[in-house]
Amino acid sequence: MKEIRKKSADAAVNKLIVKAHRSQTDLAWDRADAMQPQCGFGRIGICCTDCYEGPCRVNPFDENEQYSICGRNQQDLTAGFFLKKAVSGAAALVNLAEEFGAVTEKVVLKSVLQNSDTMVAPTDYTKRYAEIGDTVVQALSAINGIKGREQSSVTAANLGVLQANSINILLHGHIPPRVTSLLTAAAMKQSDPVNLIGMCGGEASGSTPLPVVTNYDSQETPLLSGAVDLLVVGDQCVMPAVITLAGRMGVAVVGASTLTDSEAADQALLKAAAGFTRRAGKVVDIPDYKIEMAVSGHASFAPTLTALAKGYAKGVVNGIVYLGGCGSIVNTQDAAIVKLAKNLSEDGYFVVTAGCAGVALAKANMCQAGASEVWKAVLPEEVSPVLYVGSCHDAGEFLLIARAAADQGLPVFAIMPEITHSKPLATAIGFLAQGITTYVEISEAAYVPAITLQGQLLPLSEWGHLPQALAETAAAAK
Secondary structure, eight states: OHHHHHHBSOHHHHHHHHHHHHTTOOOHHHHHHHTOSOOHHHHTTOEEOSSTTOOEEOOTTOSSOOOOTTOOOHHHHHHHHHHHHHHHHHHHHHHHHHHTTOOOOOTTHHHHSSOHHHHHSOOOOHHHHHHHHHHHHHHHHHHHHHHOOSSOEEEEESGGGSOTTSEEEEEESOOOHHHHHHHHHHHTTOSSOEEEEEETTSSSOSSSOOOBOOOGGGTTHHHHTTOOOEEEEOSSSOOHHHHHHHHHHTOEEEEGGGOOSHHHHHHHHHHHHHHHHHTTTOOOOOOSOOEEEEEOOGGGOHHHHHHHHHHHHHTSOOEEEEEEEOOOTTSOBTHHHHHHHHHHHHTTEEEEEOHHHHHHHHHTTOSSTTOOSTTTTTSOTTOOSEEEOOSGGGTHHHHHHHHHHHHTTOOEEEEEEEOOSHHHHHHHHHHHHTTOEEEEOOGGGGGSOOEESSSEEEEOOOGGGHHHHHHHHHHHHO
16 A cells, blocks of 8 residues: 555545556556666667667766767767757647647747758757747747637546546547537537546646546546546547557547547547446446636736735745646656645745646645635635646746736746656747746756756756745846
């Protein structure tokens, strides 16, 4: 049981991890354990498979500097690895913007569609990072233009949002808003109640936020409840293992890209209804954990900003910090991000969050009004101490909040403490392009020279030093 608790700080997730263990169902944590020891060279980006002369790797502990076959040293390899991840993340955001119905300029492709000689040559990467940052801002702004909300709303988080007596349709991954609308309309035609819930991009986002069932590392657990009747998957953030597990459990899977019209949505609902019928009379295992969460954005931020500016003038507020990222299988799920958010809040930083990091904070009861004694004297009564703005692709909401805060003289930062995918890394570079100093905790960041655009990208090595680092950065900016 002790080992189970180390996997997640979420009791609901741990309950279903126990069920998986008893049924000998491997989850992401089991596969991570089986993968040990992982390649230390790859962890810090000093191995390369760019060409068929390799693979190459260099030893960071060798007395003499080592080079790849083509002549790249450790710094070149790491910088190239980092750049490719950033390009991949920016391209993913551009693709999402286009899927959601926006027209974007694929400036990011300039950074990836270069001949191999250019890609391997030692170079100053600043121009490429600037292109990536500008492209990310364009993509996030385009997504926000389509999905941005006009008012705050309230939904719920954790595995308890599943309903035993309803048709449960789980939207997993980054789902275009039109697909959610089509499924919502199709659900109205069903005689049985239909419960649309989201996870890893299909959750509390846009004008009609869905309840969110869990976050990235635990994405297999909703299926283990036995209550999911249809799984709708987007193109990103979906582990292949989830599709495999759905097949084993007899849960129908539909690709979001196939739901192009009302007829396709109606057919998907028929599959969900059939799944609901098949589980009739069977016992489902839904953990009794559900927490209310507020979802808001820049459109309703003005009263909060006024309160924060007054608090900053009095010295009780130190700034605004965005917390993003995915989670990390090597750490106890949710534990570190929740602790960091609490520490920042106690140090006078108002936290804005999104994506799977935000879901962790919501599950920890930090995203509803009145949840913190620290902020009761500062914030309006209806404002939560942590502002959840939606999925990770809704980070454009934070950019608008950051601009408004900067106009009031408030220091603004971003922290990505646990990055799994390349989208949050690209988002961090987008923040830099807007002048926001951002800290990231990924292994290779410590080996890449500080990236400076309008803001700086800095490695997050010692979390305990963050308050001092933030204060020094804010003081230097004055």
